[in-house]
Amino acid sequence: MPTVIVIRNGRVIDPASNTDRVADVLIVDGRVVGVGPNLPSSKAEVFDATGMIVAPGFIDMHVHLREPGFEHAETIESGSRAAAAGGFTSICCMPNTKPVNDSKTVTSYIVEQARSKAAVNVFPIGAITKGSGGEELAAIGAMKAAGAVAISDDGLPVMNARVMRRAMEFAKSYDLPIIQHCEDLNLSAGGDMHEGAPSVRWGLRGIPAASEDVMVARDLVLAQLTGARYHVAHISTRNAVAMVQYARRNGLPATCETTPHHFSLSDACMVPYDSNYKMKPPLRSPGHQQAVVEGIAAGTISAIATDHAPHAGSDKMQEFERCPFGIIGLETAIALALEELVAPGKIGLSRMVELFTTGPEGVMRLGRGTLAPGAPGDVTVFSTDISWTYDVNQSPSRSRNTPFHGRTFRGGPMATIVNGAIAWKR
């Protein structure tokens, strides 16, 4: 008996197949069979998407699931359920677990945990260097064989240019993207927020925009030297966006992502000393925020990724300078994109869908991000006009660190279908 689900009568937007029309989506046994009007639905489960947008399953290429090692903050199960509640069908998890995902063993552990417990598809990202220590290369080939889809030392940028060059050479030979958290640690040392007027006013140490710019510049030169597929994580500065744009125009396979908080907020929005506004890269000045939005509109920034970074409440209830960096973001990403990018006319709906589907797919090559026949049955259904209020205390995530608690949004996820089964619906 085949498992059949029909998503009925929504506006189907699938940029990969150039589709934008009201239609049904038919999924049989976890695969898309067709998109069209009045598809047969006898013996099928039906989801009525009238008035909603139906898109290929959204991909978040940058999350932290904290397992193994920090299960008090998040697990693969809880994080993946938060992803489903945010409309994501696939997430890629960064390797800064304990132990660091720098080996086949840890990669396999994550793949196995995800297989038995995750609500959405989970793809591990392996470390670039052993222990993300920045010196000795990790077992990149073995991790790829075990299921790693990219390499990164996220949070601990590779400071040594020679090591980064070697890593890029390996990444190229294994055909893996290499993702860098761009931060010159000497320039940013001790910083707690963006270096600018608010940091000086509040007596907090600054993380200059230059610390990001310097690293992006160095890496783009190395990417040119090695030919690696190089990706800038959570881009946040005007210069960094301009440099990636320049590199792309010159034919380099360079890409970048940004986060919902970097296109939605700036240091001018911060509540002083509230650690829910503390993350890396920091919320930049309004000028940098505007440059990020322009980079999205211009196509330089090809993906939105949440950098979902759960931290236990006790870790965030401290003096600002002692609090760890990062906020959770899976459940608010679609709403922020709709409200901050689509509603003000910065981008259209189809472009927004690209940023969550073909954009990250182009970097990670998961074989997803489209509703073409034969594709995995991953579908994100969202509304552009539903009014809802984010209550983080209802979140499936184990952590509560978000600046968006209590915000009322217009538009948000309605249902998440993973491999042909409804993983979440509003």
Place this chain on the structure above:
Amino acid sequence: MPAGLLGIEELDRAEIEAILARAKDFQPVQSQTLKKLDQLRGKMIVNLFYEASTRTRTSFEIAAKRLGADAISITASGSSVSKGESLVDTLNTLAAMRPDAIVMRHAASGAPHFLARHLPTPIINAGDGTHEHPTQALLDARTILDRRSRLEGLKVAIIGDIAHSRVARSNVHLLSKFGVEIVLCGPASLLPVELAQLAPGVRLTTDICDAIREADVIMMLRVQLERQHEAAFPASEYFQFYGLRLEHMDLAKPDAIVMHPGPINRGRELSSEVADFSRSVILHQVENGIAVRMAVLEKVIG
């Protein structure tokens, strides 16, 4: 949020004037034979100092006692902090003992602001990291006003490690609200350009002579080596370029005064001759500290 005193920035001019006027009332008390009043009899103040301090802690303790309140002082080294208790747990524990106010100094900027969001007890900020030190700015203003009829129109030079100075920030906020012309001066690495946006009327210079010229008040800051995380300036030549010497005083107004929040480092930010010279009001600042803190305690818990 209970009414404490977290900073000068959020006070308005009338509130500042009220504290300064009340502090003037308390000035004669300091030289009376019997110094004890009873405005705060039965009240309890906890001084919680997470950073070394002699003058501020003593000054708050004496101010509380001269108003008839009980005061206890806790320093971080002898407390549960060394047992790994978090700041918010320590403060909740103290708050459960129902003091009327907690006077707090902490090395982290914003620590009292963070706590004020979670505690029922009023908090008086006795210095938070490199952010604010409100009672210092109030006592500095009191000291200036003991020698000048008004703050408006004065030129005040603040010289030294501005980047790491909570004294400078609080003074800038206070003086700016009264239309003072403020010149901040120090080595470029300790003088971020964004300081010019801190408040209206602020100008920056790296030239000490430019800063002092025609000044009514010269505030020297301690070189805070403990807050500098790198060698921001060659220490060996600091005094040569940013140390205040007697010959500099010829550039200032003839009756210009020299101030310093203490503790002073003779031969580093000012010469010994300047520290002891007739228009140095450093000890008068210390004396005013008690009167001003009495006024603040009375306002917060009286």
